[in-house]
Amino acid sequence: MLQAVTLSCRRGERRLFSDLTIKVEPGTLLAVVGENGSGKTSLLRIFSSLLPPDEGSILWDGEDIHQLKELYSGQLTYIGHLNGIKDDLTPLENVMSAINLTGEACSRTAAQEALEAIGLKRPVHRLPSKVLSQGQKRRVALARLWLSTRPLWLLDEPFTSLDAASTGVVTQRLHAHLQRGGLAVIVTHQEVDLPVERVQRLRLTG
């Protein structure tokens, strides 16, 4: 279970949100919505532990994540608005090195299956990523979700530059993750096509 307790965040002089308390139960998804610049990404980065909150704390199963440190990092998969892929590597190499980085082994077949699951065909796997379109690069980044066994997913605008079909595929993957008892926090502008009882919405007003 993920909890935010009396969280507040300032960027420079501006107060983005304050006294924010929210709970995400296993099997549910928190969709953070709001205008541009309302602090959605900052909130996600606080959840990921990249950004320390000005006040308040984040609890994972009742323990402060800044105490858990690496133990908490082992629980989450974070995909920010930057894709984290290298232009000079092929999609296949990108997926494999991203998984290796988390300390897990990743076979070539597993990476291929993940890329195919998100609709990137085999010939594309061997091209350098710099020739891919924006949407294809996003899909390479999201392919990690098919290899992730972590209980908590933090996704920043996962559906940006994806076509309708891929959006559907990613939503299905999210649904499967929630059904297995996983948690997710996503920042989005779109409606998420998931069963109502699984989705909790948080609107930031800035």
Place this chain on the structure above:
Amino acid sequence: MSRSSMWEAVGGIVRRDLLLAMRRRSDAAMSVFFLVIVVSLFPLGVGPEPAVLRTIGPGVLWVAALLACLLSLARVFTADYVDGTLEQMVLVPQPLAVLVVGKVFAHWVISGLPIVLLSPLLGLQFGLSGESLGVLVMSLLLGTPTLSMIGTIGAALVLGVRGSGLLVALLVLPLYVPVLIFGAGAVTGSMAGIGAEANLSLLGACLVLSLFLAPWATAAALRIALE
């Protein structure tokens, strides 16, 4: 967090960075070319007098190697920072300092090791004796990893800052001075017949100290850069 997963992560970083360097050979070759050019220009500039060349040789070689290291520093984290891989690095269940060591090792293999391997050839231009060439290689072998270690602290501190190249130089050069003195001193010492052991031991000590402290400092700087 098991030990094997830690090796997996560090090995993954080293493999990826070496692969990237293979794909962009020109980047990696730049610092080596710089070294060759600078070192070759000196004999042309100061004239072919063997005694003079032998005197300035160790200093010139070491200064050029140091500047070549400095030149490649800007690249260590910038690309990772821009494309988001650095965020992923910070969020892995392994201690960031350990991953930093992997990153520095890859950086050294790409930009430091070629300098070490090339140095005897360049030393010949300055009329260094066989024994002095051996000491030169040894001193660079101990010194260049230290330069990479110290340099990455600076590179991490200036991430996301404009005009970071000059700033890194300002931050890092004072810390490079002892390494330069001991390194060039070792070669000069062996030429003067007073032995290189003392200077080489000091270089070794610098390496051990930087191996121990620099990764933590770099890791802290990286976390701040990403906030």
